[in-house]
Amino acid sequence: MNRFADLLDMLAFTPSRNAKLALLQEHFRAVPDPERGYALAALARDLDIPSVKPAQLRELIATRMDAELFAYSYDYVGDLAETIALAWPEKTPVATGRNDAPGLTEVVETLIASSRAKGPALIEDWLDRLDAAGRYALLKLVTGGFRMGISGRLIKQALAGFGGVNVNEIEELWHGLAPPYLELFAWLEGTGDKPVNAAAAPFRPVMLSHAIDEADFDKLEPADFVAEWKWDGIRVQATSERGVHRLYSRTGDDISHAFPDLLDAFAFDGAIDGELLVARPQGTEVETGSFSDLQQRLNRKKVSAKQLRDYPAFLRAYDLLQDGEADLRGLPFHARRERLERFVKGLDPDRFDCSDMLSFSTWDELAALRATPPSAVIEGVMIKRKEAPYLPGRPKGEWFKWKRDPFLIDVVLMYAQRGHGKRSGFYSDYTFGVWRDTGELVPVGKAYFGFTDEELAQIDKYVRNNTIERFGPVRSVRAGLDQGLVFEVAFEGINRSSRHKSGVAMRFPRISRLRWDKPPAEADRLETLERMIDTPR
Structure with a gap:
């Protein structure tokens, strides 16, 4: 655990994004398999350790120190793992780097193979063998919640830099990979072939926009752009392939389990970029719920029948990335939009529709539309260059967002x-x-x-x-x-x-x-x- 603890410590006290990338890449270079893969999985929150829960950790510390003293300490420190790591009484003097400290691979593989009944005893033994930094790393490993400014995107960019590949290649492979990522590291180091994405319905890196400034309008020709409403939901990607249906967030997290009602309507082969909303068809119109309505469905492991009934999931489509086996991302936006409209006509209107395109010939006309949207669930307009291909990341000058004033x-x-x-x-x-x-x-x-x-x-x-x-x-x-x-x-x-x-x-x-x-x-x-x-x- 010592090398993992050192990595966490350095990441926590390194504010620079580029410096964090360098730390991750150096760790991948210096640490062998499978340890570096388990470290990657822990930071990417892809490591599931069900054998230890926070309540069990509270019970452990209660055997070593006064409960009220721990409560005061926890109140001051504000983090369960850090409080236990600092307060855990050491049975014998512990020197940094002691040779009986468990390794990350030993910890992960032992816990994954253990039951919840045996997990706390393992943690207790390891806590006695580790120093404070190692204890913190161990407890963060089992509780998750790393707060070091490390996003999933940054981790993938570190991998791309380590292997000298494009980050979009990592993004498209990611959901077909599993810890400890042996094939991935072999490819990145040049000792193995590029992994085949075995996952059906993979995530495709999303295209993002820039906030538009007033000065930008003088440089842009209205005839070169189209506009549509910016809806107040969450950006998602709906992907269906070989009978596998997945719903991804904009960062590539699989959120399918929270929206089974929408996934049941994925009667297509392709990939749609759109906005996830709560909406109820009313004849030919669709009543769009507020973001508060959508929050009733977000971040849930299980969805009740009442939630499914009261807050039905709906997808308002913005773009079409894949149509059957055809990858459309290289086409200009206006061509993808034509394909999208035909594509959505074949889907369940209770679950899908297309965002409306706005008619304007001057920026003043678009400003007037932005000022008087037809729904309170609209937070502004999106402005897209007609000839823009679908490019991952935030390409300059292609897509702009013009949000309403807060x-x-x-x-x-x-x-x-x-x-x-x-x-x-x-x-x-x-x-x-x-x-x-x-x-x-x-x-x-x-x-x-x-x-x-x-x-x-x-x-x-x-x-x-x-x-x-x-x-x-x-x-x-x-x-x-x-x-x-x-x-x-x-x-x-x-x-x-x-x-x-x-x-x-x-x-x-x-x-x-x-x-x-x-x-x-x-x-x-x-x-x-x-x-x-x-x-x-």
Whole structure:
């Protein structure tokens, strides 16, 4: 575990993206199979270790230290694995790099072969043989949740750089590979053939857009572009091949299990790029649900019959990447769009339709359409060059997104919670509220980004100096008409919600600026938020 622990430590304290890539590539070069493959799987969250759960780790530490002392320590540190690693009492003096420390390969293969009943005893023995860094690596391995700025895309780019291949080749192979990736590393090192993608319905790297600036319009000719609505769902890729149906997120994660109702309608061979929504056909029209409706279906291991009935999944198609055996990505957009419209006509209209193309001849005309969208679930427009092929990544000058301006509202800080990882020493997760007519402050959302490190330190100091109650890791702060901290919060959308005390739910709230100058009594009221539900920005 020592080499894996060293890698985690260096990644955690390396802010530069290029430096992280270099660290990963050096690890792949220096560490032999299968250890480097297990490290890759752990960082890519492709390692499933069912024999140990967090609750069992809590039971383990309870045998070694006072439960209340651990609770205080966990509150301060903010991360279960890190707290146990630091607090675990060592039976004998431990020297860094001791030769009886277990290796990553031993740990992974032993745990995968073990039952849940035997897993905790294995962890306990290894914790006694490891130093603090090794214990942290072990516990992160079994709990997951690495917070080091390592995305799946960055890992694949590190592999591409290590082997001198295009990252898109890695992307298209990825879902046909399995830990410890022996064939992949042999190919990248030039000692083996390129792996054959045995996975049917593979993921194809997505094409992304650039946010458009006002100055860009002077350089672009409207006649060279088309436009369509940008819907407020999640970007997905629906792929079907040889009877295998898969639904991928934009980053290539397989989310098929959460949307069986949509997959049952995959009566095609091909790959569609589109927006996942909750929608209900109403005759010839489709009633599109809010993002809050879609959240009822996201990140679920199992979907109930009620969720399937109340929040039916729907795909609004933007592009066609594959039609049968024909790869269409090299064709210009307008040709792919013609194929897409014919393709979708053959699919179940209760589950699929095409995004509408917008008619405009000047940018001013498109601006007018953007300002008055026909649905609250539209967050702007997409502008696409007619001749653009489908290129992975974010090619310059081909696709642009022109989002509507965000909503802005002034709120009052009510609760603060410690962050994780680098923020574990700060109160960085904030619950905020607005006023009711009765003078009561009601919580309406949470935010944990949008501020600088300097502002974080200022807010943290305010929280500590103005705490009135504690609830585990959460602090309640002074928040009244005469005393409190006001935030300006930006958010992308709002809708009614029976799950929230306020009756409303925000989409992507983030702190826009701190309003030290504004008294809490002048923060916004709940009626203001309620009016925003049906009012265009």
